[in-house]
Amino acid sequence: MQTPISAYKRLTYYRKKSMIPDKVKEILKKDGIVAIATLGQDGPHLVNTWNSYVRISADGRLLIPAGYMHRTEANVAFNPEVLITLGSSKVEGLRGAGTGFLIKGKAAFITSGPDFDLLKSSFPWLRATLAVTPESFTQTL
Amino acid sequence: MQTPISAYKRLTYYRKKSMIPDKVKEILKKDGIVAIATLGQDGPHLVNTWNSYVRISADGRLLIPAGYMHRTEANVAFNPEVLITLGSSKVEGLRGAGTGFLIKGKAAFITSGPDFDLLKSSFPWLRATLAVTPESFTQTL
Numbered sequence: 001m002q003t004p005i006s007a008y009k010r011l012t013y014y015r016k017k018s019m020i021p022d023k024v025k026e027i028l029k030k031d032g033i034v035a036i037a038t039l040g041q042d043g044p045h046l047v048n049t050w051n052s053y054v055r056i057s058a059d060g061r062l063l064i065p066a067g068y069m070h071r072t073e074a075n076v077a078f079n080p081e082v083l084i085t086l087g088s089s090k091v092e093g094l095r096g097a098g099t100g101f102l103i104k105g106k107a108a109f110i111t112s113g114p115d116f117d118l119l120k121s122s123f124p125w126l127r128a129t130l131a132v133t134p135e136s137f138t139q140t141l
Numbered sequence: 142m143q144t145p146i147s148a149y150k151r152l153t154y155y156r157k158k159s160m161i162p163d164k165v166k167e168i169l170k171k172d173g174i175v176a177i178a179t180l181g182q183d184g185p186h187l188v189n190t191w192n193s194y195v196r197i198s199a200d201g202r203l204l205i206p207a208g209y210m211h212r213t214e215a216n217v218a219f220n221p222e223v224l225i226t227l228g229s230s231k232v233e234g235l236r237g238a239g240t241g242f243l244i245k246g247k248a249a250f251i252t253s254g255p256d257f258d259l260l261k262s263s264f265p266w267l268r269a270t271l272a273v274t275p276e277s278f279t280q281t282l
Protein backbone atom coordinates (compact mmCIF):
# COMPACT_ATOMS: atom_id res chain seq x y z
CA MET A 1 0.00 0.00 0.00
CA GLN A 2 2.60 2.51 1.14
CA THR A 3 5.42 1.74 -1.27
CA PRO A 4 8.76 3.30 -0.37
CA ILE A 5 11.06 3.63 -3.40
CA SER A 6 14.88 4.22 -3.53
CA ALA A 7 17.13 7.02 -2.14
CA TYR A 8 15.02 10.16 -1.72
CA LYS A 9 12.12 8.12 -2.98
CA ARG A 10 12.76 5.52 -0.29
CA LEU A 11 11.34 8.03 2.13
CA THR A 12 8.55 9.39 -0.01
CA TYR A 13 5.05 8.03 -0.04
CA TYR A 14 2.92 9.16 -2.93
CA ARG A 15 -0.69 9.56 -2.14
CA LYS A 16 -3.05 6.81 -3.12
CA LYS A 17 -6.71 7.33 -2.38
CA SER A 18 -7.28 8.41 1.16
CA MET A 19 -3.94 7.28 2.49
CA ILE A 20 -2.13 9.15 5.21
CA PRO A 21 1.00 7.32 6.47
CA ASP A 22 0.53 5.81 9.91
CA LYS A 23 3.62 7.67 11.16
CA VAL A 24 1.97 10.98 10.30
CA LYS A 25 -1.10 9.96 12.27
CA GLU A 26 1.15 9.00 15.17
CA ILE A 27 2.87 12.39 15.08
CA LEU A 28 -0.47 14.20 15.12
CA LYS A 29 -1.28 12.45 18.41
CA LYS A 30 1.84 13.92 20.05
CA ASP A 31 2.44 17.43 21.31
CA GLY A 32 4.11 19.58 18.67
CA ILE A 33 3.95 22.39 16.17
CA VAL A 34 3.17 22.23 12.44
CA ALA A 35 4.64 24.63 9.86
CA ILE A 36 2.76 25.59 6.69
CA ALA A 37 4.65 27.35 3.88
CA THR A 38 2.99 29.15 0.99
CA LEU A 39 4.32 31.28 -1.81
CA GLY A 40 2.83 34.65 -2.71
CA GLN A 41 3.79 37.55 -4.89
CA ASP A 42 5.77 38.96 -1.95
CA GLY A 43 7.69 35.71 -1.47
CA PRO A 44 7.24 32.76 0.87
CA HIS A 45 5.25 32.90 4.09
CA LEU A 46 5.26 30.51 7.03
CA VAL A 47 2.55 29.96 9.64
CA ASN A 48 2.03 27.43 12.40
CA THR A 49 -0.62 25.35 13.98
CA TRP A 50 -0.48 22.67 16.67
CA ASN A 51 -0.36 18.95 15.91
CA SER A 52 -3.46 18.53 18.05
CA TYR A 53 -5.46 20.95 15.84
CA VAL A 54 -5.11 18.94 12.63
CA ARG A 55 -7.97 16.67 11.61
CA ILE A 56 -7.99 14.07 8.82
CA SER A 57 -11.07 13.96 6.61
CA ALA A 58 -12.61 10.68 5.48
CA ASP A 59 -11.03 11.19 2.04
CA GLY A 60 -7.54 11.79 3.46
CA ARG A 61 -7.22 15.57 3.45
CA LEU A 62 -5.68 17.51 6.30
CA LEU A 63 -8.18 19.95 7.81
CA ILE A 64 -6.61 22.81 9.76
CA PRO A 65 -8.51 25.54 11.62
CA ALA A 66 -7.60 29.04 10.42
CA GLY A 67 -8.05 31.83 12.97
CA TYR A 68 -5.92 34.42 11.21
CA MET A 69 -3.77 33.13 8.32
CA HIS A 70 -4.84 36.02 6.06
CA ARG A 71 -1.57 36.12 4.19
CA THR A 72 -1.61 32.33 3.78
CA GLU A 73 -5.11 32.64 2.32
CA ALA A 74 -4.01 35.35 -0.13
CA ASN A 75 -1.01 33.23 -1.14
CA VAL A 76 -3.14 30.13 -1.68
CA ALA A 77 -5.44 32.15 -3.95
CA PHE A 78 -2.33 33.06 -5.94
CA ASN A 79 -0.70 29.61 -5.80
CA PRO A 80 -2.45 26.66 -4.09
CA GLU A 81 0.73 24.66 -3.54
CA VAL A 82 1.72 24.32 0.11
CA LEU A 83 4.52 22.64 2.00
CA ILE A 84 3.85 21.34 5.48
CA THR A 85 6.29 19.96 8.02
CA LEU A 86 5.46 18.22 11.23
CA GLY A 87 7.30 15.94 13.57
CA SER A 88 7.76 14.61 17.05
CA SER A 89 10.76 13.58 19.06
CA LYS A 90 8.46 11.00 20.68
CA VAL A 91 7.83 8.94 17.53
CA GLU A 92 10.48 6.58 16.21
CA GLY A 93 12.14 7.81 13.04
CA LEU A 94 14.72 6.71 10.50
CA ARG A 95 17.63 7.12 12.89
CA GLY A 96 16.09 6.25 16.24
CA ALA A 97 13.90 8.53 18.33
CA GLY A 98 12.27 11.43 16.56
CA THR A 99 10.67 11.66 13.18
CA GLY A 100 9.46 14.34 10.81
CA PHE A 101 7.63 14.60 7.51
CA LEU A 102 7.56 17.05 4.63
CA ILE A 103 4.12 17.04 3.01
CA LYS A 104 3.46 18.58 -0.38
CA GLY A 105 -0.10 19.35 -1.28
CA LYS A 106 -2.68 21.73 -2.63
CA ALA A 107 -4.67 23.93 -0.31
CA ALA A 108 -8.06 25.61 -0.25
CA PHE A 109 -9.80 27.85 2.29
CA ILE A 110 -13.32 26.68 3.06
CA THR A 111 -15.77 28.87 4.95
CA SER A 112 -18.94 26.78 4.95
CA GLY A 113 -20.20 23.23 4.56
CA PRO A 114 -19.12 19.96 6.21
CA ASP A 115 -15.34 20.64 6.22
CA PHE A 116 -15.99 23.92 7.99
CA ASP A 117 -18.62 22.58 10.39
CA LEU A 118 -16.42 19.64 11.41
CA LEU A 119 -13.80 22.00 12.83
CA LYS A 120 -16.18 24.69 14.04
CA SER A 121 -17.42 22.42 16.82
CA SER A 122 -13.88 22.01 18.21
CA PHE A 123 -12.54 25.48 17.36
CA PRO A 124 -15.29 28.08 17.78
CA TRP A 125 -12.81 30.85 16.85
CA LEU A 126 -12.05 29.55 13.38
CA ARG A 127 -12.92 31.73 10.40
CA ALA A 128 -12.10 29.08 7.79
CA THR A 129 -10.91 25.53 7.33
CA LEU A 130 -7.61 25.26 5.54
CA ALA A 131 -8.04 21.97 3.65
CA VAL A 132 -4.87 20.41 2.23
CA THR A 133 -5.00 17.59 -0.30
CA PRO A 134 -1.63 15.85 0.12
CA GLU A 135 0.32 14.79 -2.94
CA SER A 136 3.38 13.32 -1.23
CA PHE A 137 4.75 12.60 2.20
CA THR A 138 8.52 12.51 2.65
CA GLN A 139 9.92 11.19 5.91
CA THR A 140 12.89 13.45 6.61
CA LEU A 141 14.01 12.24 10.02
CA MET B 142 15.24 47.05 24.75
CA GLN B 143 12.67 44.75 23.21
CA THR B 144 10.12 47.33 22.10
CA PRO B 145 6.78 45.90 21.03
CA ILE B 146 4.88 48.33 18.79
CA SER B 147 1.15 48.30 17.81
CA ALA B 148 -1.01 45.74 15.94
CA TYR B 149 1.22 43.43 13.92
CA LYS B 150 4.12 45.43 15.21
CA ARG B 151 2.98 44.77 18.76
CA LEU B 152 4.20 41.24 18.23
CA THR B 153 7.31 41.96 16.24
CA TYR B 154 10.72 42.57 17.71
CA TYR B 155 13.24 44.06 15.37
CA ARG B 156 16.74 42.97 15.98
CA LYS B 157 19.03 45.27 17.87
CA LYS B 158 22.58 44.15 18.33
CA SER B 159 22.78 40.63 19.65
CA MET B 160 19.25 40.45 20.93
CA ILE B 161 17.22 37.27 20.86
CA PRO B 162 13.85 37.56 22.67
CA ASP B 163 13.78 35.69 25.96
CA LYS B 164 10.67 33.78 24.81
CA VAL B 165 12.63 32.37 21.88
CA LYS B 166 15.35 31.22 24.25
CA GLU B 167 12.69 29.62 26.45
CA ILE B 168 11.21 27.77 23.47
CA LEU B 169 14.62 26.43 22.48
CA LYS B 170 14.90 24.80 25.91
CA LYS B 171 11.68 22.82 25.30
CA ASP B 172 11.17 19.74 23.18
CA GLY B 173 9.98 20.66 19.69
CA ILE B 174 10.64 20.97 16.00
CA VAL B 175 11.88 23.98 14.02
CA ALA B 176 10.91 24.69 10.40
CA ILE B 177 13.23 26.53 8.00
CA ALA B 178 11.83 27.84 4.70
CA THR B 179 13.96 28.95 1.77
CA LEU B 180 13.14 29.99 -1.75
CA GLY B 181 14.94 28.59 -4.77
CA GLN B 182 14.47 28.65 -8.49
CA ASP B 183 12.21 25.58 -8.13
CA GLY B 184 10.05 27.28 -5.51
CA PRO B 185 10.00 27.15 -1.73
CA HIS B 186 11.56 24.38 0.32
CA LEU B 187 11.03 23.46 3.95
CA VAL B 188 13.34 21.54 6.28
CA ASN B 189 13.34 20.82 9.99
CA THR B 190 15.64 20.63 12.93
CA TRP B 191 14.98 20.10 16.63
CA ASN B 192 14.72 22.96 19.14
CA SER B 193 17.49 21.31 21.13
CA TYR B 194 19.89 21.48 18.15
CA VAL B 195 19.84 25.28 17.81
CA ARG B 196 22.66 27.26 19.39
CA ILE B 197 22.87 31.04 19.82
CA SER B 198 26.19 32.68 19.00
CA ALA B 199 27.66 35.44 21.14
CA ASP B 200 26.56 37.97 18.50
CA GLY B 201 22.98 36.71 18.40
CA ARG B 202 22.90 34.48 15.35
CA LEU B 203 21.12 31.14 15.29
CA LEU B 204 23.56 28.31 14.55
CA ILE B 205 21.94 25.14 13.22
CA PRO B 206 23.76 21.89 12.39
CA ALA B 207 23.22 20.81 8.77
CA GLY B 208 23.53 17.07 8.11
CA TYR B 209 21.80 17.07 4.74
CA MET B 210 19.96 20.29 3.79
CA HIS B 211 21.49 20.27 0.30
CA ARG B 212 18.50 21.92 -1.30
CA THR B 213 18.36 24.51 1.47
CA GLU B 214 22.03 25.27 0.81
CA ALA B 215 21.41 25.66 -2.92
CA ASN B 216 18.45 27.94 -2.23
CA VAL B 217 20.44 30.09 0.20
CA ALA B 218 23.13 30.54 -2.44
CA PHE B 219 20.37 31.80 -4.75
CA ASN B 220 18.51 33.86 -2.12
CA PRO B 221 19.84 34.15 1.46
CA GLU B 222 16.49 35.11 2.97
CA VAL B 223 15.03 32.48 5.26
CA LEU B 224 11.90 32.15 7.36
CA ILE B 225 12.03 30.11 10.53
CA THR B 226 9.21 29.07 12.82
CA LEU B 227 9.52 27.50 16.22
CA GLY B 228 7.25 27.12 19.17
CA SER B 229 6.27 25.18 22.23
CA SER B 230 2.97 24.38 23.84
CA LYS B 231 4.88 24.47 27.14
CA VAL B 232 5.77 28.19 27.03
CA GLU B 233 3.15 30.83 27.79
CA GLY B 234 2.00 32.74 24.72
CA LEU B 235 -0.30 35.59 23.79
CA ARG B 236 -3.45 33.61 24.48
CA GLY B 237 -2.42 31.35 27.34
CA ALA B 238 -0.36 28.19 27.05
CA GLY B 239 1.65 27.76 23.90
CA THR B 240 3.69 30.22 21.93
CA GLY B 241 5.36 30.41 18.55
CA PHE B 242 7.61 32.78 16.63
CA LEU B 243 8.21 33.61 12.99
CA ILE B 244 11.82 34.67 12.47
CA LYS B 245 13.00 36.41 9.32
CA GLY B 246 16.69 36.44 8.65
CA LYS B 247 19.56 35.92 6.28
CA ALA B 248 21.38 32.61 6.14
CA ALA B 249 24.83 31.33 5.27
CA PHE B 250 26.36 27.85 5.19
CA ILE B 251 29.68 27.71 7.03
CA THR B 252 31.99 24.72 6.71
CA SER B 253 35.01 25.76 8.79
CA GLY B 254 36.08 28.13 11.55
CA PRO B 255 34.60 28.84 14.98
CA ASP B 256 30.90 28.69 13.98
CA PHE B 257 31.52 25.26 12.48
CA ASP B 258 33.73 23.98 15.30
CA LEU B 259 31.24 25.07 17.96
CA LEU B 260 28.60 22.70 16.59
CA LYS B 261 30.98 19.96 15.46
CA SER B 262 31.73 19.02 19.07
CA SER B 263 28.01 18.40 19.76
CA PHE B 264 27.00 17.09 16.33
CA PRO B 265 29.82 15.00 14.84
CA TRP B 266 27.66 14.25 11.78
CA LEU B 267 27.28 17.85 10.67
CA ARG B 268 28.64 18.85 7.30
CA ALA B 269 28.02 22.57 7.76
CA THR B 270 26.68 25.15 10.17
CA LEU B 271 23.62 26.96 8.91
CA ALA B 272 24.08 30.42 10.47
CA VAL B 273 21.04 32.69 10.48
CA THR B 274 21.31 36.39 11.25
CA PRO B 275 17.81 37.32 12.45
CA GLU B 276 16.20 40.53 11.25
CA SER B 277 12.86 40.25 13.04
CA PHE B 278 11.01 38.02 15.47
CA THR B 279 7.21 37.97 15.32
CA GLN B 280 5.35 36.25 18.11
CA THR B 281 2.45 34.53 16.35
CA LEU B 282 0.81 32.60 19.18
